Amino acid sequence: MFDIDETIVDLYKAMADAMVAASAHLLPGHGDADWEQFAAIYMADAEDYYDRYVAGEFTFNEQRGLRARAVFARLGVPFGADAEEQWIEDFERAQPLSIRAFEDVVPVLDALDAAGIAYGAVSNNVHDYQRAKLDQAGLQRISVLVGIDTVGVSKPAPEIFLEGCRQIGLAPGEVLYVGDNFMVDGVGSVQAGLHGMWLNRLGQEVPAFGGGSSLGGGASAGGEAAAADAAAQVAVVSSLAEIPVLLGLSEPAKQV
Structure with a gap:
């Protein structure tokens, strides 16, 4: 996702x-x-x-x-x-x-299609607005799309991630979620039971983790500890091109 x-x-x-x-x-x-x-x-x-x-x-x-x-x-x-x-x-x-897709998007979708791996999108905007955006970017093949109006909540609430899993027919533990926001996408998806991945295109430092209610853990020590544990499980990539390699679908690019 x-x-x-x-x-x-x-x-x-x-x-x-x-x-x-x-x-x-x-x-x-x-x-x-x-x-x-x-x-x-x-x-x-x-x-x-x-x-x-x-x-x-x-x-x-x-x-x-x-x-x-x-x-x-x-x-x-x-x-x-x-x-x-x-x-x-x-x-x-x-x-x-x-509106354009990043250059690394179509190749990764091609690899997923070739391997028969289901995929979709979960977004913090309304479904129809994001559906139009995907279509404008030439990404009509992403047929599963969950917006904040689909289930009435936004990321990092677990329900929105879980609805995405339901729509592609997989259990949360079988799903990798990829997003550009370390906390909302990475930590949020891990806390929902998915595998979280932070797409760090700009080479930023991993954000300092402070817990808190924005990640659904509340201000309690237990909530902070759980969210901090989730943060430690978030994988990091700099390009979507790394995903097929990590999934064993293609060989690493050769350095020239």
Whole structure:
């Protein structure tokens, strides 16, 4: 089972392109470095608007507008309600045009298909929005997709991982879950009984583990200990190309 955004779909690039399309008329003097900064501020999401949307505090469009509003405020650019509404509309129109799968996705799916291994996706967004994203990325073959509206919870709650396992017809202990978020994807899937794998494309340090309620273990010492144990079980790869090798489906690439 795979996460979607930043695991199999290059969402950052698509969102950065959409930000330019939606904002260029408001920031006519922006150059490449300025747009990189714009995207970095938006994606950092300092107020956690996206996570708060997942938790039900905002609608999807509200979190989109709030994040844009935060960037424009930091830049000192007027951004009223009408401008925000138009920005969201322009952004949502532009983003699908840049949705692409990472280059290592199709080869790993080919290897899984050839071996007869079932697969699917579990995402912290709603099903239909992510279904469209997969299709736009040319990944129609990923037919099993579980979103936060499928079971009414989000990762790292065990239920959403377990629904993915149910839909592909495997027990949790038979399933490898791969995602770009060490805590939510890696630790969360292990705590749900799956094998967790962190896709660390950027070569980041393994996050310092502090336990806590965000991983479903609560603040108790027992909960922290269980989550820390799960963290120690998370495998790490830098590319999806490593997965067929680890599963014994292909030979390691030769160094030249």
